Amino acid sequence: MTFGVSGISFAGVTKAYAGRNVVDSVSFDCPRGSITGFLGPNGAGKSTTLRVAAGLTRADAGEVLFDGRRREDLESPGRTIGFVLDPTALHPGRSLQETLKLNAMLLGAPRSAVQNALSVAGLESVRRKRVGSLSLGMRQRLVLGMALLAGPQFLVMDEPTNGLDADGALWVRNFLKHFSAQGGTVLLSSHLLRDMQAVADHIVMIDRGRIVASGTAAEFSVSSRTKATAVEPERLTEVCRRSGWGFDLSGREFLVDATPEDIGRACLEHGVVLTHLSNITESALEEKFLALTSGEFSSRNNNLEQIR
Template sequence: MIEVHNLTKRFGETTAVDDVSFTVLPGVVTGFLGPNGAGKTTTLRAIAGLHRPTAGTTLVNGKPLDQHEAPLRELGTLLDAGNLQPGRSARAHLAAIAATHGLPRTRVDEVMELAGIQEVGQRRAGTFSLGMRQRLGIAAALLGDPRTLILDEPINGLDPDGVIWVRKLLKHLAAEGRTVFLSSHLMSEMALTADHLVVIGRGRLIADAPLSDILTATSESRVAVRTPDTAALTAALVARGVTVTATAADSIEIVGMEAPEIADLAARLGARVYELTTHATSLEDAYLSLTESSVQYRAAAFTSA
C-alpha cells in the first residue's frame, strides 16, 4: 500500500506539489493522471525516496521507504527507462542490482524471461530501442518480487504486443494482491487497465475515485444525428435550451437531450433522421473536463482556413 499524507514539495519559489493526500490500495490498478507540470513525477519520486518532502509524509507498506530493511522487496519502480549504464549488458545491469540487494542470480533469469528479453541479455543496454529499455526497466522493477510497484509511462515505445503484455501483467500483479500505481498520458490504455484513478493538476489533488465513478460524474450525453433537415431540427432544439453543434452539412451533435426525446421531436417536426447515435463519455473526455482549469502549458489553437 502507498500512503501520501499532506505531501508538499517546493523547489525554491516553485511549489510542485501542494498538500496532496491519497492512498493507493493493493488488489487494484490505480492510475495517476495529470497535465504536464502537474506534479506527478515529483510525487512519484517522493514516494520512492528520491525527493525529500518539504512537508508531509509518504509511506510504502506502512513505512517511509528508507526505513525498510529490504526496500527493493517492498517497492519496485520504473521512473526513467534510460536510467542505466549503457555499456553494460542487460543481464549485467540486472545482476548488479540483484547483487547490491542480496538477491539470487536466478531471479535475474526469471525477470528477463518474464519481460521477454532473455534472447538479448548479452547486448549492451545502450543499444536497446525505447521499447526494449522499457522491458528492461520493468524487469528491474520486478527483480525484488516487490509488494508494491510504481511505473511511470511504462508503455512508451512498446509495440502493440508489448502494450498488451504490460496491461495483462499489471492486472495479474494486482490480482495477486499487490499494489500497482501507474502513470500514463495514454487515456485509451489507462481506461483499459486502471480500476481507480488519482488525478492532480498544478500540484493539487483533483480527483481520487474509482474509474467508473469518475466517468459517471463527468458524463454528458452527446447524441449525433444525421438528417437533411438540420435547420428545422436545430431551431427546435435550441428553443428548448439544448446545445447543438453542426459537425457536417447534414450532421449535428446534441448535448442536453437524450436520443429517444430527439427522435420524438424529429417525428413531430416531420424531420427525416437517417442516423442517431449516442456517444458514451470516454476517459479522455472525463480527464479533459476535470483538468480544464489546471493545464499549465497550452499550445496555440488551430482555426479553420
Template sequence: MAMIDVTGLTKRYGSTTVVDDLSFTVRAGQVTGFLGPNGAGKTTTMRMIVRLAAPDGGSVTIDGRRYSDLPTPLTEVGTLLDAGAVHGARKAYDHLLALAVSNGLPRRRVDEVLARTGMDSAARKRAGEFSLGMRQRLGIAAALLGDPPVLIFDEPVNGLDPEGIRWVRELMRSLAAEGRGVLVSSHLMSEMAQTADHLVVVGRGKLIADTPMSDFMRAAGGGTVQVRVDDPGALALRLTAAGATVRNGLESSLVVSGVTAGEIGAAAAGLGLVLSELTPQRASLEDAFMELTSDSVEYQGVVA
C-alpha cells in the same frame, strides 16, 4: 489495505510549489492510475515516495513504513521512473545481476524477470543498443526483480509498439490480481481506461480527484446521445426548452447531452417525429479528464 499512504505531501522548488498538500492511497489488489497534465507534479510525487526527492512537508509510508526504513527496498517496492537510468555499455543480464547481488537476491530471479518481460533473447545485448521500448522492458524487469508487493511505474508504455502496450496493460492487471498495489502514470487515456481500477488526478500539484474508475466515469455525465430524426430543428427546439444541450453532429445528426435517450424518444414521439437513430455515446476517459483538468494545463496551444 493501503500499500502506499501519501499524506499532505508538499514540494517546493524556490518560489514554485510543484506538489501542494497532496494526499491519497494506493491499495493492494488494485491498479491506481496517476493522471495529470504535464507539470502537474506526478513524477515529483513518485520520486518523493521513494526518497529520490525530499518533501518540504507531509509524509509517505509504504505498507506502514517510510521508504528509508525499509531493510531491503527492492523487495518491498519496485520502481520504473526513468527507463534510461542504466549504463549503456552494460548488458541487460549484467545490469539485473548487479541489482540482484547488491540486494541479496538469488541469481535465478534475473532469469525469471527476463522471461516475464520477454527480454530473454536480448539478455546479452548492451543497453545502449536498445530502443526506448526495450529499455522500458528492462526497467520493468528491474522493478520486478525483488518480487515486491508494491510497484510504481512512470509512463511505462513510452516507446512501446501496440503489442508492447497491450503487454504492459495485461502485466499491470496480472500484478494487481496477485494482490500487489500498483501505481502507474500514463498519458494514454485509452490504456488507463482499460487498466486502472482507481484514479488519482492532480493538477498544478493539487489533488483534483481520488475515486474509483467507475465513479469517475459516472460523474463525467455518462456521455451524449447521437440522434437522427426527420425534423432535427423541431426536436432541437423541444429538447433545448427541456434543458438539454444540443449541437449539430455529422450528416445532419444531433448530439444531445443533459437528457436520457428515453426522454429524447418521448420528446420525438410527442412531436410526431420519426427517429432513425438514438445511440447513447459513453463519455471517454480522455473527455472526462480533459474537462476536469482544463483549468490545470500549464501550456495551451491555439488551434486555428
C-alpha cells in the same frame, strides 16, 4: 508503529522548486491488491510525487507510507518496492543481462531472479545487447524487469508504457492486472487517458501539483457502451442478440452494452467483419480530463462531485 491503509498512502506531500509548489499537499491512497492510476498532463507533478515515494527527491512536507510504514523503516525497501522510473537512467555500456545481474546482486536476489526477469519482461532474445543500443520500449521492459527482480509487493511506475508498441503496452497491462490480483499494490502514472482506462481500478487526477479528482474507474465512467460498425450490420445484430447484449442502432452505428473485447471475440468467432470498435467511456473520461486540465474547473477540491 504502523498506521493508514494497506497499500501505499501519500499524506500531504509537498515539494517546491524555486519557491513554487510543484507538488502541493498531495494525499491519496493506493489500496493493496489494486491498480491506482495517477493521471495528469505534462508538468502536473506526477514524476516528482513518484520520486518522493522512491526517496530520490526529498519532500518539503508530508510522507509516503507503504502498508503504514515509511520506506526507510521497511526491513528491505529495495526488495519490497519495485520502482519503474526513468528508463534513460541506465548505464549504456552494459548488456541487459549484466544490468539485471548487477541489480540482483545489490538487492540480494537469487541468481534465478535474472533469468526470471528476462523471461517475464520478454527480453531473453536480446539479453546480450548493450543497453545503449536499445529502443525506449526495450528499456521500459528492462526497468520493469529490474523492478521485479526481488519479488516486490509494491510497484511504483512512471509512464511505464511510454515508448512501447501496442503489444508491449497490452503486455504491461496484463502483467499489472495479474500482479494486483495476487495482492500486489500498483501505482502507475500516465498522461494518457487510454492507459488509465484500460488498467486502473482507481484514478487520481493531478493538475498543477494538486489533486483535482479521484475515484474508482467506474465512477469516472458515464457509460460502458461500445461503438461498433460492421461490414454486414445484420450479422452484428445477430451476434448481439445471441449474446444477450442490449444495443441501439443509429444508421450503421451500433451502441452495444458490452466491452470491445467481448464484441471483438464474439465477432471473430462468428466471422463478422468489424470496421470500427471503440469504448465510448474513454471519451467520457477524456471530456472530464480535458475540462479539468484546461482550467475550466478552478476549484481545487478533490471531490468527484465537482466535475460531474
